[in-house]
Amino acid sequence: MIKASNLSVRLAGKQVLHGVDIEAVAGQLTAIVGPNGSGKTTTLKAIAGELRYDGTVSINGHDIATLKPWQLAVKRAVLPQSTVISFPFTVREIVRMGLSVGAKAGADETDRIAREALEAVDLSGFAGRFYQELSGGEQQRVQLARALCQIWDPVQDGEPAFLLLDEPVSSLDIRHQLTIMRLARNFCARGGGVIAVMHDVNLTAMFADRMIMMKSGRVRAAGHPNDVMTDGVMEAVFGCAMRVNATPAGSVPFVLPHTAAG
Amino acid sequence: MPRSEMAAGDGQSRPFAARLKSEWLQGDRSRLARLVILALILAAAAMFAASIMTGAADASLGNVLRWLFGVDGAEQALSVRDRIIILDIRLPRAVMGLLVGASLAVSGAIMQGLFRNPLADPALVGISSGASLGAVLTIVLGSSLFGTLFAVFGFYALPVAAFLGCLVTTLLLYRIATRSGQTSVATMLLAGIALAALANAVTGVLIFVADDKQLRDLTFWGLGSLAGANWTKILSAAPIILVSLAVVPFLARGLNALTLGEAAAFHMGIPVQRLKNIAIISVAALTGASVAVSGGIGFVGIVVPHVLRLIIGPDHRYLLPASALLGGTLLIFADMVARTIVPPAELPIGIITAFVGAPFFLWILLRGRSHLGL
Numbered sequence: 001m002i003k004a005s006n007l008s009v010r011l012a013g014k015q016v017l018h019g020v021d022i023e024a025v026a027g028q029l030t031a032i033v034g035p036n037g038s039g040k041t042t043t044l045k046a047i048a049g050e051l052r053y054d055g056t057v058s059i060n061g062h063d064i065a066t067l068k069p070w071q072l073a074v075k076r077a078v079l080p081q082s083t084v085i086s087f088p089f090t091v092r093e094i095v096r097m098g099l100s101v102g103a104k105a106g107a108d109e110t111d112r113i114a115r116e117a118l119e120a121v122d123l124s125g126f127a128g129r130f131y132q133e134l135s136g137g138e139q140q141r142v143q144l145a146r147a148l149c150q151i152w153d154p155v156q157d158g159e160p161a162f163l164l165l166d167e168p169v170s171s172l173d174i175r176h177q178l179t180i181m182r183l184a185r186n187f188c189a190r191g192g193g194v195i196a197v198m199h200d201v202n203l204t205a206m207f208a209d210r211m212i213m214m215k216s217g218r219v220r221a222a223g224h225p226n227d228v229m230t231d232g233v234m235e236a237v238f239g240c241a242m243r244v245n246a247t248p249a250g251s252v253p254f255v256l257p258h259t260a261a262g
Numbered sequence: 263m264p265r266s267e268m269a270a271g272d273g274q275s276r277p278f279a280a281r282l283k284s285e286w287l288q289g290d291r292s293r294l295a296r297l298v299i300l301a302l303i304l305a306a307a308a309m310f311a312a313s314i315m316t317g318a319a320d321a322s323l324g325n326v327l328r329w330l331f332g333v334d335g336a337e338q339a340l341s342v343r344d345r346i347i348i349l350d351i352r353l354p355r356a357v358m359g360l361l362v363g364a365s366l367a368v369s370g371a372i373m374q375g376l377f378r379n380p381l382a383d384p385a386l387v388g389i390s391s392g393a394s395l396g397a398v399l400t401i402v403l404g405s406s407l408f409g410t411l412f413a414v415f416g417f418y419a420l421p422v423a424a425f426l427g428c429l430v431t432t433l434l435l436y437r438i439a440t441r442s443g444q445t446s447v448a449t450m451l452l453a454g455i456a457l458a459a460l461a462n463a464v465t466g467v468l469i470f471v472a473d474d475k476q477l478r479d480l481t482f483w484g485l486g487s488l489a490g491a492n493w494t495k496i497l498s499a500a501p502i503i504l505v506s507l508a509v510v511p512f513l514a515r516g517l518n519a520l521t522l523g524e525a526a527a528f529h530m531g532i533p534v535q536r537l538k539n540i541a542i543i544s545v546a547a548l549t550g551a552s553v554a555v556s557g558g559i560g561f562v563g564i565v566v567p568h569v570l571r572l573i574i575g576p577d578h579r580y581l582l583p584a585s586a587l588l589g590g591t592l593l594i595f596a597d598m599v600a601r602t603i604v605p606p607a608e609l610p611i612g613i614i615t616a617f618v619g620a621p622f623f624l625w626i627l628l629r630g631r632s633h634l635g636l
Binding site for chain 2: 045048049050068069070071072073074077078080083084085086087088089090091092093094097098100127128129143147150
């Protein structure tokens, strides 16, 4: 379980998070949603351990402040919003960088994992391409494959590992949005946990087990999408009039703005 | 044609080449890199031998080897004069070329990895000037101000001072050019110019106050040349260089991860701050020791890693050792050119590396302008 308690972050002198409490359990896809500037990415970065914060963050009961970077790296992997690289690495070389963290497996084994990770993000046949020549969406998926390699077994030494995804589908087409969200679900089904910062509320409602609504650096609502996505909450968080409906099957909520006019 | 389709070409006749090609098409350049490193080891050995044989005195490789390994009758084949020339002039020069070339190329490769930019180079961003300042300080104020330095470090005082000068400049540069994990190339190059100008100004003042003997030392030292190579200098710099080069392989995985950014490197388990500290200290030690014994020799650090990246890719596990080998080989070659092109005079080697390196630098600039962030 990842647990953040009373998380506060200041960036460039400005208070960005005000005492955020978040829990994410293994086996579940936890999504953080909210308007631009609500503190979603900052929350994820604090949980990843890359930001200075007040409060506590723990993974499976270990306070992350007491863990070394290489100890953290086998407990969680992170997909940033976008990654610009400075040298012409091939896709295969990038993906294998994730593998060198654990580095227990032999050469054949690492080859197999790297190949399967690329298959999982629908990039088979891209191994020999240069990363810098790929489209933004393809680069995003290469990075996800790299992160997946890092915690290839969702349960390591009896502890669940966590994928922290910052807008994993923001630059993807619909088919690949579904591919990646299913991949995240699959990771949870195999015993791992996922925290994903999401923009598309409807896609989130389809896949998330838990939804955390943030606004202005605070958690406004948290729970199952069916409970959290109500007209009142949506309007309060996003600041525009919306109507929550349900898909024809009746189980998944979705929202549409009232009108196109401002 | 997509690269994956090209993989299915001929190659049954040349299975090894075909295997290499198919691996390359799969994005795996590790076997190629190991082959290149092997070839570079041979090239370095050949260049080393050629350097010992090249020059005014005639000494064939066979005679030299027979003499070195104590074969009977070899004593007569080599005159005493030739033996002295080889042992005390050419050999130290070749050893120093190898050490300095390796240091400069590896410093360049580390700097580029650290700054995440192929244009970083010790000479370009002013840290060589910092090393020079440290060295000039010891030469001019050595006896008065740096008495303790000499007392403690003995004949290591010069490389140690150059190292300190280098370290201060590198740290300053990194502080100025890097903000929250992102390095601005423009800031880095401009700050480098300013730091170099400042260091050069202080050096100028020191030259102004130097006495005649010190001036001679300074001029001799500042030319950027291997001409002054002798075993004493090698003994003062080699331990620093060899220890630093031994540390460098441990930076490789971290520098690879750093290519994706500081945050990503941290996510992947790299202790980023420690990596940066060790990288900066290594660069300072390598550049400082090189500058202390050979003056400022530019562009090796930028040309060598760049050429290698085009062939074996940017993986630092291979790039760093390959840079050391190619840097050493090229500098020995440049030194051979320097001492044979205008006999009996000798060209400072820095001039040769600049003649090759400066146009090369411009070529990199023009070719990669779009994705260098300029």
